Amino acid sequence: MLFLQTTDLSEHSRKLKKAIFEHRDYLHRQIDFVANSMELDLEEMNSKYLTVLNTQKVEIEFDISKIRRYIDYLKKQLDSNDISLVSTYKSRNAEFRKLPHNVKVILPQFIPDEINKDRIYQQFGSLSPLHFTTEERIYKKQTLTAELSPTDRQLRCEPLTVATIPTEIDDLTNVAYLGDEKIWTSGQGNIMMLYNLRGELVRSIQTTSGNWPEDITVTKNGDLVYTDYKDRTVNIVRNTLIQTVIRELEWGPLNVCGTSSGDLLVVMISNDEKQTIVVRYTGFKATQHIQHNKKGQALYSSGYGTKHISENNNHDICVSDNKACAVVVVNKDGKFKFRYIGSNFSTGVLKGNHTVSAACYRNTSIFTPVGITTDSHSRILTTDLSNNSSIPVQDIGLNNIFKKLTTTLNKQGENLHRKVDSVKRKSDLDEIHSNCLSILEKRKVEIEHNITDISLSIAYLKKLLESGDFIPTKNYKSRNSDFRKKLHPEVKLILPEFITEELDREQIYHQFTSLFELSFRTKETSGAESSPTGRPLMEEPLTITSLNIIKHRSSSGGSLIDVACVGDENIWIAGEDMWFHMMLYTLQGELLKSVQTMSGYKPVGIAVTKDGELVYADGDDRTVNIVKKNTQIQTVIILEGWTPANVCITSSGYLLVVMYSDDGEQSKVSRYNGSTELQSFQYDDEGQPLYSSESCLKYICENRNLDICVSDDETAAGTVVVVNQAGKLRFKYSGSSRTTKGSFRPFGITTDSQGRILVADFKNHCVHVLDQDGQFLCLIDNYDLFEPRGLCVDTRDNLIVAENKPCRVKKIQYCI
Known part of the structure; x- marks a missing residue:
């Protein structure tokens, strides 16, 4: 043994x-x-x-x-x-x-x-x-x-192209496998074509209505199914006969897939394009509708747009919502599981809630999912159109x-x-x-x-047996019990x-x-x-313009809270108290335009897009809105459980919103592409909050190195918090010993072409100038500044300051 x-x-x-x-x-x-x-x-x-x-x-x-x-x-x-x-x-x-x-x-x-x-x-x-x-x-x-x-x-580290199949389809958009040797294809034409993997055309089918099919799939029996959005139908092709199996009056079918049980899953949008729903058809009868999560919120974006759909081996239902820039996955009962909004991979390969592999790691633009499918190991594969964008740089x-x-x-x-x-x-x-x-x-x-x-004892017994001596035999005592005790347990x-x-x-x-x-x-x-590079600071800044806003107002009281530059000649301003309008002025004092918030209450912050459109955050109805050039207001973000404190536009056109929770216990910064949240920053590497939890004033801006700068005017002591584009804390600034009038009260914040950070110090009536690493450079004071609040910088690095109670705007040249 x-x-x-x-x-x-x-x-x-x-x-x-x-x-x-x-x-x-x-x-x-x-x-x-x-x-x-x-x-x-x-x-x-x-x-x-x-x-x-x-x-x-x-x-x-x-x-x-x-x-x-x-x-x-x-x-x-x-x-x-x-x-x-x-x-x-x-x-x-x-x-x-x-x-x-x-x-x-x-x-x-x-x-x-x-x-x-x-x-x-x-x-x-x-x-x-x-x-x-x-x-x-x-x-x-x-x-x-x-x-x-x-x-x-x-997964293969280096995927292999097994076959390349040329087709006659114009603007090829959809593909569906028929076995392992043939594929159905369709595009923006009314012909669907079946090819073998050698590129030979096997057969072609024209849609009944003459419209181009929105999507195609193949059933377990090998029959082709296609959706006709304009005709509001889902059709099945058996041999060469086309049968309409689903016709909806109030909904238009977009994308479709067959399930392991033989059902059809169809993504549909309402005729007014305000709702999107996934419907399961069993025997061509609607048996399940998937539209909202457990909080009653819409799972999918509204409006016409590509929403390919696939069923996973675990019966999860996966939808690539192109308009929402997300893949939305629910279980077979329609219960929300997770939402995937892209990663640092050019083509996402998902397993469960995580990305597990991909062909090429890279930092990309916004995730734009289109086609979607799953494999035998329940991995979800989705195409991403955004990675075709080019990234120009400078030769250094x-x-x-x-x-x-x-x-x-x-x-x-x-x-x-x-x-x-x-x-x-x-x-x-x-x-x-x-x-x-x-x-x-x-x-x-x-x-x-x-x-x-034992062997010695046996030899002794043999001698005893061979001898004729009776006495030793009479006196013999058996040792069997001793040997049994010495038989050690088996290991x-x-x-x-x-x-x-x-x-x-x-x-x-x-x-x-x-x-x-x-x-x-x-x-x-x-x-x-x-603006030339390496612009040094002036020893004596100059006040170029001083614009008194109060004479243009119809009511008394109130104050200025924010300012945003539109080019070098015009500015948007916003105020509080009983003055709820946002006004566009020239720097010569001419009122060009006036816009009121949709809620009727004051905006908490304003910004201007690259296209010159005004964006404002409304703390009363918890929204972020954009004012089109025709003064039409469009709500782009509606918050639940959070209230916006301020907003800014990034160099890439995204929105950064600083907000606090309704219970006043949390604050965070979120990055949005339209209405889709891409990132949120709330804690440092040690799990400590980055920003004060109080619903106090917070201004926000992005620096040229893509750092995110927040001025946090908390009650105890004001702080400027700077994180990098990934949300990792770089530094905090709590004021300079050069200010003697009172504690540091940071309000408005902006940056210039040199990466310098400018912060309005409300209580000390000055502006702090820092380098991009948080080192103090100088103060802009002694220019009759009083309660500076909103800040912005024009294209020539001139500083625009909105003063609170004087309701005055000043343009200051501070660098050469």
Whole structure:
């Protein structure tokens, strides 16, 4: 038995070692995949950069050519004696001042994270402990071998294109498999075509109405199903006969899929396009309607738009809501499970609530899902149209920078490989094996000693039997009971097993840290009038304009709360108390436009989009609204459980809203694309709140390096809180010793073209100027400022200050 146990132990240890090394090699491959993916991102950024640079080069060369031709024309005029040519001459200098856009760049960075060995242990798996148990010896055969359970099919690190099938479909939008060898296709035409994988047209079907099909799917029986939105029907094609199986009067069918049970799931929108619903049809009869979550909120966006649908193996219903920029997943009963709004992958591959893998890691623009399907392992695959956008940058030795980033990536990958090798647990297994052998060897020695005693006793008994001496036989006492006591209990081994953890590639990305995206913004260049780089601060700022707003008002009292620039000549202002209008003025004091909030109450903050449209936050009805140029007001965000405190527009056109909860216990900042929440920032790395919980004044702005700056005028002590674009705390600023009139009370906040942060100090009647890292630079004071509240900066870095009770706006030049 001991021999069998020793043999089984050695065989089991060999299997465990093999499993550990195989899992180690797999982890190495995943590390290589992450590093290679990031390297591909760098190459793609480089390629996009060169494309934009070449385009800009062509534009500049074209402008230079025009200027040279015009100079030649002027030279001919100077050489000519024709007075009429000179008298009719019109200068084109203003036209030539409109130079091509100057591209401002925030180059990508890669900052290796300190490798966390504990997280690698968690990724690697674990060895179950070796247990010894003893029981009374029972002679039976025992099996000690353990089989490792097979793993699921893994995703390929580099997907392969198996076939490319050209079609005759115009604007191909839909595809559906018929078995493994044929596919149905449709687009923006009334013909649906069936192809084999060699690209040969097998058959084609025209819709009954002549309209193009909105979507197609194939049933379990191989029949084609298509939706006709204009005809309000769902149709099934059997052989070549088309049968209308669903016709709705009040709803228009958009997208459709077949289920494992043979039902049809149809996404529909109401005729007024205000509602979207998913309907299950069993035997072509509506048996289920999915429209709202348990709070009564709509699950899907309203309005006409692509909403592809698929059923998962676990019977979840998955909808890619293009308009909402989200994938919405409910269970088979229609209960909301999760909402996916994109990640740092170009094509999302989802499992449960998490992204588990993808073909290429990258930072992308807003997630725009279209097609959706699922595979045999319940993974959800959705296409993302947003990743076709180009990212222009500026040539600043980019090739060298990208080479350095690639080298850093590779070094981090090598470090991670070494850490994996150091925790592969071979030494743990060797120690367990050695301990087990030692115990078995000790037990072997004890048993051999007992066998020797028994053998000696047997030899003595044989001599006793052969002798004829009666006395020794009479005096003999049996030792059987002693030998039974020395028969040691049987040792049973519960051998260790190696349990592999499901590999979470997201954690490997966290070990690498991240490759910060290549950010850029364009800025119009208009000759000498553009803001030059490296503009120093003036020793003595100048007040250029002072505009007294109170004379334009029809009521007394009130105060200014915010201001927003529209170009360099106009400003929007907002006030409080009984004055609920937002007014557009020229800096010469001419009132151009007046708009009242929809609620009739004061706005809590205003901002202006790139297109010059006004955005305001309304704390009374908990909304964020946009005022179109025709003064029509559109509500874009409606908050529940939260009240907006202020709003700003980012360089990429998103909305940043700072808000507090209805119970006054929490505050946060959320980033929105339209009405869709993309991010929220509430806590620092230690789990502490970033912002005060009180419903006090909070202003917000985005810096040119994409930092998010919030002035938090809490009761105890005012603070400026700055986080990076990912919401990670960079620094806090609590005022300067230069102010002596009172405690720091930050209100309005803005930034300039140099990344400087300007903060209105309400109580000390001044403006603090900080650099982008929070270092104090100077104060703007002694310019008859009184209770400065709202701030903004125009394109020439002139500061616009809205003073509270004086209801006065000042334009101040503070940098050269």
